[in-house]
Every structure is written in C-alpha cells, then in structure tokens.
Amino acid sequence: MKRAFPILAVITAALLVYAFYEAIWVAPMERTMGDVQRIFYYHVPSAWTAFLLFTVNLVASVIYLIWRNAKADALAVVSAEVGVVFCTVVLVTGPIWARPVWGIWWTWDVRLTTTLVLWLIYVSYLVLRRFSDSSQTPKLAAVLAIFGALDVPLVYFSIWFFRTQHPQPVIGGGGSIDPRMFHVLLINWLAFSCFAFLVCWSRYRLEWLHREVEEAQAIESLHGDVLPAPQVSIPLSNASKPAGS
Amino acid sequence: MSSLRSITLATLTKDIRLEWRSKDALNAMLFFSLLVVVIFSFSFDPNAEESRQIAGGLIWVAFLFAAVVALNQTWARELRNQVLDAYRVSPAPPTALFLAKALGNFILVSLLEGLMGPLFIIFYNLRALGPAWQLIPVALLGTWALVVNGTFFAAMSLRTRSREIMLPLLLFPISIPAVQSMVEATRIILAGDGSARFWIVLLLTYDVVFTTACLALFETVLQAE
Numbered sequence: 001m002k003r004a005f006p007i008l009a010v011i012t013a014a015l016l017v018y019a020f021y022e023a024i025w026v027a028p029m030e031r032t033m034g035d036v037q038r039i040f041y042y043h044v045p046s047a048w049t050a051f052l053l054f055t056v057n058l059v060a061s062v063i064y065l066i067w068r069n070a071k072a073d074a075l076a077v078v079s080a081e082v083g084v085v086f087c088t089v090v091l092v093t094g095p096i097w098a099r100p101v102w103g104i105w106w107t108w109d110v111r112l113t114t115t116l117v118l119w120l121i122y123v124s125y126l127v128l129r130r131f132s133d134s135s136q137t138p139k140l141a142a143v144l145a146i147f148g149a150l151d152v153p154l155v156y157f158s159i160w161f162f163r164t165q166h167p168q169p170v171i172g173g174g175g176s177i178d179p180r181m182f183h184v185l186l187i188n189w190l191a192f193s194c195f196a197f198l199v200c201w202s203r204y205r206l207e208w209l210h211r212e213v214e215e216a217q218a219i220e221s222l223h224g225d226v227l228p229a230p231q232v233s234i235p236l237s238n239a240s241k242p243a244g245s
Numbered sequence: 246m247s248s249l250r251s252i253t254l255a256t257l258t259k260d261i262r263l264e265w266r267s268k269d270a271l272n273a274m275l276f277f278s279l280l281v282v283v284i285f286s287f288s289f290d291p292n293a294e295e296s297r298q299i300a301g302g303l304i305w306v307a308f309l310f311a312a313v314v315a316l317n318q319t320w321a322r323e324l325r326n327q328v329l330d331a332y333r334v335s336p337a338p339p340t341a342l343f344l345a346k347a348l349g350n351f352i353l354v355s356l357l358e359g360l361m362g363p364l365f366i367i368f369y370n371l372r373a374l375g376p377a378w379q380l381i382p383v384a385l386l387g388t389w390a391l392v393v394n395g396t397f398f399a400a401m402s403l404r405t406r407s408r409e410i411m412l413p414l415l416l417f418p419i420s421i422p423a424v425q426s427m428v429e430a431t432r433i434i435l436a437g438d439g440s441a442r443f444w445i446v447l448l449l450t451y452d453v454v455f456t457t458a459c460l461a462l463f464e465t466v467l468q469a470e
Contacts, residue, residue: 117421120418121418123418124415124418124419127414127415128401128411131406131407131411132404132405132406133406134404134469136404139466140401140469143401143462144415146458146462147394147419147458148418148419150454150458151419151421151422154422154450154454155421155422157447158422158426158444158447159425161443162425162429
C-alpha cells in the first residue's frame with residue numbers, strides 16, 4: 001500500500017501532463033468560440049468529479065448511519081472536502097468561460113444554480129463539522145448529508161420551472177460534439193479522477209492519523225487524571241515500609 | 246398512537262403556556278420583522294406595481310429571519326435543568342417531542358404572519374390582482390416548510406459551538422427551494438400573472454419530503470450527545 005501511493009502519484013502527474021497537452025494542442029479549435037472553449041476540458045471533468053465525490057459522501061453517510069462504521073465517516077469527510085474544492089473549480093471556470101461566450105458572468109440557469117446550491121449545502125456541511133467537536137459530529141453530519149441529497153432534486157425542479165417560464169441563455173451541451181473533443185474530455189476526466197483519488201487518499205490517511213493522535217491523547221489525559229491518586233499513596237506506603245521493616 | 250398524541254399535546258400546551266407568559270420570542274420576532282419592513286421600505290421606495298413584484302421576496306425574507314429568532318429558542322429552554330436528558334431517557338417517543346416543538350413554532354410564526362401581514366399591506370399599498378385566497382395555503386405550507394427543518398436543525402446545532410449562528414448556516418441552504426416557491430407563488434398571486442399551482446405543489450412536496458425525513462432521523466439527532 002505504501003509503495004502504491006508514489007506510483008499512483010507518478011501516473012497521475014503523467015496523465016495530467018498528457019491531458020493538458022491534449023486539451024491545449026491536440027483538441028480541435030471550436031469554430032465559434034475559439035480557444036476559450038478549451039476551458040471545457042477543465043470545467044466538465046471537475047464537475048463530474050465533484051458530483052462523483054458528493055455521491056460517495058452520501059453513500060458513506062448512509063453507511064455510517066446504519067453500521068456506525070468509523071471508516072465510512074472518515075470517507076465522508078474526505079469526499080465532502082475534496083468535492084467542495086472541485087465544485088469551486090467548476091463555479092470559477094464557468095463564469096470565465098461564460099463572460100466571452102454569453103457576454104455575462106453568471107445567469108440563474110438550472111445547472112448553474114443547482115451546482116451553486118449544492119456547493120452551499122456542502123460548505124454548510126463542512127462548517128457543521130468544524131463547529132461541532134463532540135464525538136457525535138459524524139452522526140449529525142451524516143444526517144445533514146441526507147437532507148442535502150433530498151434537497152437537490154427540489155432545487156433542480158424549482159429552477160427548471162422558473163427558468164423555462166423565463167427564457168434565458170442555454171448551455172449548448174445537448175448538441176453533438178466532435179469525437180476528438182470527446183476523446184480529450186475523457187482523458188481529462190480520467191486524469192482529474194486520478195488526481196481526486198490521490199488527494200482523497202492522502203487526506204484520508206491524514207484524517208485517520210489525526211483521529212489516532214486524538215484517541216492517544218484522550219487515553220493519555222485519562223491516565224493523567226487517574227495517576228495522581230496512586231502517586232500520592234505510593235510514597236506513603238514506601239515511607240511506611242522502612243518504618244515497618 | 247394515543248400516547249403519541251397525548252405527549253405531543255402535553256408538550257405543545259406546556260410550550261405555548263410558557264411562551265404566553267413570557268412572550269419573549271413573539272415580541273422579539275414582531276419587533277425584528279417590523280424593523281425589516283421599515284428598513285426595506287427605505288432602501289427600495291417602490292411604486293404600487295414594483296411593490297407587487299418585490300413584496301413576496303420582502304415578506305418571506307423578513308419572516309425567515311424572524312423565524313430564526315424563535316427557532317433558536319426552541320431547545321435552549323430544555324437545556325436548563327437537564328430537561329432534554331430527561332426526555333432522552335424517558336420512554337416517550339422522540340417523534341412526539343419533535344412534533345410538539347415543530348407545531349409550537351408553527352403556531353408562533355403563523356401568529357407573527359397574521360400580525361405582520363396587514364402591516365405589510367398598509368406599508369406597501371398591496372392589493373392582490375390574482376386569487377388572494379391562495380395566499381393562505383402558500384403561507385401555511387411555506388411556514389411549515391421553514392419551521393419543520395428549522396426545528397430539526399435547531400436540535401442539531403445544540404451540540405455545536407456558537408449554536409445561534411449555526412442554525413441559519415444549516416437552515417438557509419436547505420430552505421432555498423422552499424423560499425423560492427413561497428416568493429414566486431406570492432409574486433404570481435399579487436401580480437396576477439399566471440397560476441401559482443406549480444409552486445404550491447412544490448411546497449407541498451418539500452413539506453412531505455422533509456417532514457418524513459425529520460421524523461425518521463430525529464431520534465438519531467436527539468440521542469446524539
């Protein structure tokens with residue numbers, strides 16, 4: 001396992017470099033948008049990775065609530081944190097692309113708004129984890145993850161109805177895509193997934209070590225509280241021994 | 246079933262009696278939402294047509310903020326003298342406790358809306374162009390949507406540091422679809438453009454989904470210590 005990590009790191013780095021090369025030089029230029037369209041190779045893979053990680057978070061939360069498995073909880077923390085990072089990448093690259101193509105930074109479109117609300121929900125999830133430091137935090141966080149998952153479809157329907165009533169610029173996602181572009185997109189997604197997996201792995205180890213340290217400290221402080229009592233009695237018994245002997 | 250009802254009723258009447266004697270939460274909410282109304286009217290100064298368009302947003306944002314005042318107090322009372330611990334060890338079903346608290350908040354926030362609604366109408370010179378009776382289901386469903394999750398998240402934030410600030414941070418992101426439905430339904434009814442049915446159905450769905458989730462998961466949250 002220890003050797004697998006650097007090997008995977010090297011593979012990921014190579015994949016990211018290759019994906020970058022493909023996205024910038026190999027992929028054909030989009031006819032109307034030009035080079036700006038290339039942000040697509042970062043935007044879409046980040047979105048897929050973020051949604052994947054949020055799904056992992058939900059599954060891990062449900063598993064935690066059912067079996068109270070500490071590993072599932074650690075996985076939930078990790079996937080939420082890394083998912084928020086990737087979701088932030090999506091929300092930042094989106095407007096950079098939208099400004100030259102749509103002429104506006106932001107629109108309250110279905111996908112944009114749903115992603116933003118998803119991001120808000122998971123930030124509140126992380127805030128809850130930060131602000132609550134009891135041993136029950138995992139339970140509360142898992143409950144919040146389930147509430148968030150229930151909320152997302154409702155957000156989607158509300159915005160969908162709202163925006164079909166009021167025509168807005170539409171993302172040109174439904175149309176056909178050049179197979180070479182799709183190929184580059186898949187390579188980028190693979191690279192991003194490997195990268196996300198690597199970060200999650202490293203963060204998971206950190207989380208686990210953190211918990212072990214906390215546990216050790218808790219045990220130590222427990223002993224620290226218990227020890228003084230015998231320490232007081234030992235000198236007394238020692239002192240009484242020579243007198244007795 | 247009868248024990249569920251009797252325990253719910255007992256807790257509810259106790260809470261209402263306590264609130265009636267002190268009127269702390271109600272007074273704070275009333276004054277707070279009055280301040281919001283006045284500050285909004287200074288910042289926008291709308292004419293009649295504009296105010297129809299924005300009043301839905303103003304009203305519900307004011308009520309949402311005011312409701313947080315009441316929701317924060319829901320469980321704080323039970324922490325004194327370890328009342329909540331007593332609930333935990335008692336054989337009473339946790340859902341009864343949750344229902345009582347949620348209904349108590351519902352009554353409190355509805356009372357606030359009943360008192361503040363006329364004031365809004367006066368200050369913004371509102372007159373509904375659509376079917377005004379539809380505002381009643383919107384208000385009832387919307388209030389329940391805010392209150393059911395609010396009560397639940399207030400119980401969750403009990404275990405956190407600085408819990409007063411934690412409640413809105415948890416509640417607002419989850420409440421986005423509910424708030425949007427309330428605001429849109431109110432705007433459509435006031436401005437009389439189209440039917441608000443979709444938003445009322447969405448609110449109803451939201452209520453059903455989250456009431457079920459709250460009842461199913463409340464025991465986990467209550468037992469978390």
